[in-house]
Amino acid sequence: xxxxSAELLRQIKSKIDEVDPSEVKELIGEGVAxxxxxxxxxxxxxxxxxxxxxPRGHLESRIxxxxxxxxxxxxxxxxxxxxxxxxxxTMIEDMGYEHVRSMTGGITLWKDRGYEVEIPRTLTAEQRxxxxxxxxxxxxxxxxxxxxxxxxxxLLGAGGLGSPTALYLAAAGVGTLGIxxxxxxxxxxxxRQVIHSTQRVGIPKVDSAEESIHALNxxxxxxxxxxxxxxxxxxxxxxGYDVIVDGVDNFPTRYLLNDATVRLRIPxxxxxxxxxDGQLSVFKPYDGPCYRCLFREPPPAELAPSCGANGVLGVLxxxxxxxxxxxxxxxxxxxxxxxxGRLLLYDALGATLTEVKVHRDPxxxxxxxxxxxxxxxxxxxxxxxxxxxxxxx
Amino acid sequence: xxxxxxxPVLRASVGGEKEVSASGENVGDVLRDxxxxxxxxxxxxxxxxxxxxxxxxxxxxxxxxxxxxGLDTAVGGGDTLxxxxxxAGG
Numbered sequence: 001x002x003x004x005s006a007e008l009l010r011q012i013k014s015k016i017d018e019v020d021p022s023e024v025k026e027l028i029g030e031g032v033a034x035x036x037x038x039x040x041x042x043x044x045x046x047x048x049x050x051x052x053x054x055p056r057g058h059l060e061s062r063i064x065x066x067x068x069x070x071x072x073x074x075x076x077x078x079x080x081x082x083x084x085x086x087x088x089x090t091m092i093e094d095m096g097y098e099h100v101r102s103m104t105g106g107i108t109l110w111k112d113r114g115y116e117v118e119i120p121r122t123l124t125a126e127q128r129x130x131x132x133x134x135x136x137x138x139x140x141x142x143x144x145x146x147x148x149x150x151x152x153x154x155l156l157g158a159g160g161l162g163s164p165t166a167l168y169l170a171a172a173g174v175g176t177l178g179i180x181x182x183x184x185x186x187x188x189x190x191x192r193q194v195i196h197s198t199q200r201v202g203i204p205k206v207d208s209a210e211e212s213i214h215a216l217n218x219x220x221x222x223x224x225x226x227x228x229x230x231x232x233x234x235x236x237x238x239x240g241y242d243v244i245v246d247g248v249d250n251f252p253t254r255y256l257l258n259d260a261t262v263r264l265r266i267p268x269x270x271x272x273x274x275x276x277d278g279q280l281s282v283f284k285p286y287d288g289p290c291y292r293c294l295f296r297e298p299p300p301a302e303l304a305p306s307c308g309a310n311g312v313l314g315v316l317x318x319x320x321x322x323x324x325x326x327x328x329x330x331x332x333x334x335x336x337x338x339x340x341g342r343l344l345l346y347d348a349l350g351a352t353l354t355e356v357k358v359h360r361d362p363x364x365x366x367x368x369x370x371x372x373x374x375x376x377x378x379x380x381x382x383x384x385x386x387x388x389x390x391x392x393x
Numbered sequence: 394x395x396x397x398x399x400x401p402v403l404r405a406s407v408g409g410e411k412e413v414s415a416s417g418e419n420v421g422d423v424l425r426d427x428x429x430x431x432x433x434x435x436x437x438x439x440x441x442x443x444x445x446x447x448x449x450x451x452x453x454x455x456x457x458x459x460x461x462x463g464l465d466t467a468v469g470g471g472d473t474l475x476x477x478x479x480x481a482g483g
Contacts, residue, residue: 161483247483272480275401295479299448303402303478356452
């Protein structure tokens with residue numbers, strides 16, 4: 001016996017439950033699984049907020065992953081309510097789902113009612129090509145790449161550490177890179193600061209860095225701060241960034257940065273270098289220790305030489321800067337084990353990496369307190385601050 | 394004898410070595426033995442009252458001795474002490 005498609009649809013609809021868009025609207029965000037059974041191209045043009053895309057042709061093979069619980073409440077929809085009716089019948093009769101309904105009129109009626117439609121963001125063809133090696137990694141994929149593109153990372157210093165970090169974060173597709181540096185490119189920088197070039201000696205480092213970043217990846221929005229960070233401008237500059245990369249060359253700024261980032265709860269990927277040695281740790285406020293938990297106060301000037309005074313192996317900031325870039329990417333993607341509560345000590349000559357534990361200090365002058373209690377005038381201050389700064393010149 | 398890892402800024406005080414050996418039953422003894430053999434390290438490690446300077450971190454293997462028993466923390470023959478001042482180069 002043959003039946004017309006209209007008759008078949010009538011029979012199917014008599015066997016399933018339908019739900020009006022007005023009811024679905026109230027159920028969004030209430031734990032009900034909403035599944036779009038249209039093709040992926042149709043889904044990409046706009047879908048119900050929070051809906052999952054499972055094209056009807058893939059329904060039987062994919063629905064279990066999306067909705068493992070057979071007793072869960074599920075709402076299916078398509079363009080007009082026909083494909084979702086067939087899909088509902090399949091889920092109920094063939095797969096044993098108990099609470100499946102099909103949305104009347106599909107997304108067409110939903111739109112006619114003026115309800116909210118979510119337009120999924122997709123990578124452009126060029127982005128899919130550029131980031132294809134990321135897309136192949138399950139831990140990143142298109143969703144992770146989108147997170148990178150949405151991320152805002154601030155680099156303090158476009159020097160030894162900041163140069164490789166900025167280049168690789170730009171290459172990875174971190175969407176916004178802020179760079180703070182008040183210096184100009186000097187010939188003596190070029191032994192290690194690979195983001196700059198011989199032709200750009202004498203021009204501001206932020207401009208030089210921007211040029212290299214855009215040459216590598218025009219997707220990146222570069223925000224330049226040609227200034228020296230201090231207590232008067234730090235809160236304004238760092239607010240709104242997701243991660244901060246500390247590559248500054250002096251203690252007062254490191255303490256100031258710590259205190260300000262604890263107040264704003266912004267994680268800092270910190271590294272320092274000297275000679276053939278590097279240190280690295282991730283300070284995530286209130287999840288782990290802060291810089292002051294690790295180093296309660298800076299060493300006196302004679303024990304705190306700068307790279308300018310004592311020199312540094314040109315390759316070393318490359319190694320440490322890329323360890324920083326790696327930690328930044330991990331924090332953005334929320335993958336792996338960031339170096340929170342651990343200090344990594346890299347000895348380039350020995351080719352060794354030593355790790356020591358860093359604990360939150362219950363008496364830490366900054367992070368043992370509520371962030372709202374930390375006052376402007378306390379930030380970046382430590383015992384003997386005046387003498388330290390005088391000695392450091 | 395315990396092994397002490399010397400940070401770059403202190404190496405000039407120990408004849409350029411990255412690691413030295415020193416003896417003692419606890420962290421304080423080992424560091425004082427180091428200071429006896431390399432007097433230039435005395436003021437870098439210890440304050441006038443004999444306490445560890447606050448800007449110097451010392452780890453017994455990978456644990457901060459301040460979270461153990463400080464200078465009284467027992468040290469075994471195979472242990473490594475890491476002396477670690479903050480560095481700020483960038």
